[in-house]
Amino acid sequence: MDGTARFDDRTDAGEQLGEELRERGVDADLVLAIPRGGLPLGRAVADALDAPLDIVVAKKIGAPGNPEYAIGAVASDGSVWRNEQAFRVTDADEAYFQEQREVEADAARKKAERYRSGRSPPVFDDKTVVVVDDGVATGSTARACLSRLEASDAGRTVLAVPVGPPDTIADFQAQVDEVVCLETPAGFRGVGQFYRDFTQVSDEDAMEYLER
Known part of the structure; x- marks a missing residue:
């Protein structure tokens, strides 16, 4: 191609x-x-x-000071994937990652609920x-x-x-x-x-x- x-x-x-x-x-x-x-x-x-x-909804977890650079992502139920290589080359630490995981998981949950408009998952x-x-x-x-x-x-x-x-x-x-x-x-x-x-x-x- x-x-x-x-x-x-x-x-x-x-x-x-x-x-x-x-x-x-x-x-x-x-x-x-x-x-x-x-x-x-x-x-x-x-x-x-x-x-x-x-x-199925997930949100990107951005690096400190660079939200467009994904160091991971988290789904609406909290299931997470971490880009270990990206994580290591940023200023992120475990506390930052877990804090952002909770924030973005909550955002993903709210988005899923809004899209389903009251329907059950x-x-x-x-x-x-x-x-x-x-x-x-x-x-x-x-x-x-x-x-x-x-x-x-x-x-x-x-x-x-x-x-x-x-x-x-x-x-x-x-x-x-x-x-x-x-x-x-x-x-x-x-x-x-x-x-x-x-x-x-x-x-x-x-x-x-x-x-x-």
Whole structure:
């Protein structure tokens, strides 16, 4: 892949992802999208697999003085993934990390509650769960979301994304039963470069995909 746009928009990417999952025989009981950008894809994938759609939410834990530099991420239930290499090269210490973990887990919980609008969270017991996002770069939030499932009683977990760098995608293999990624370009610079339209998804629009 030469770095040119591969997908028209998130819905197109989700439709292609859904088709790939069907061809691979993935029989999903539940599709979980990572808000906000994962919901247009999650809707298309859930429709393709004839499965219910819900969400799994995680928040990035930023470095001291540099919130955009992820030293980890935490899901709404407190399940955490830490980037040990990034942690070591920042001024973060254990007290800082745990404090931010609590702050961001609370933010993730509130976001999940707002998106579900009073609906109960899904039950994972022995289900095949497909986690969908619009792509991964470092994959920090996706890793925390998958940690959430690892801590649950889900039967089988599948990560499905349209695009991601080869090393990141390879790393996910150890965390889930199956990884489905349509493109793993060596020249990966960012998820948006593979979309013709990568307009930011608002919370309101994202919630509409969930409610359909």
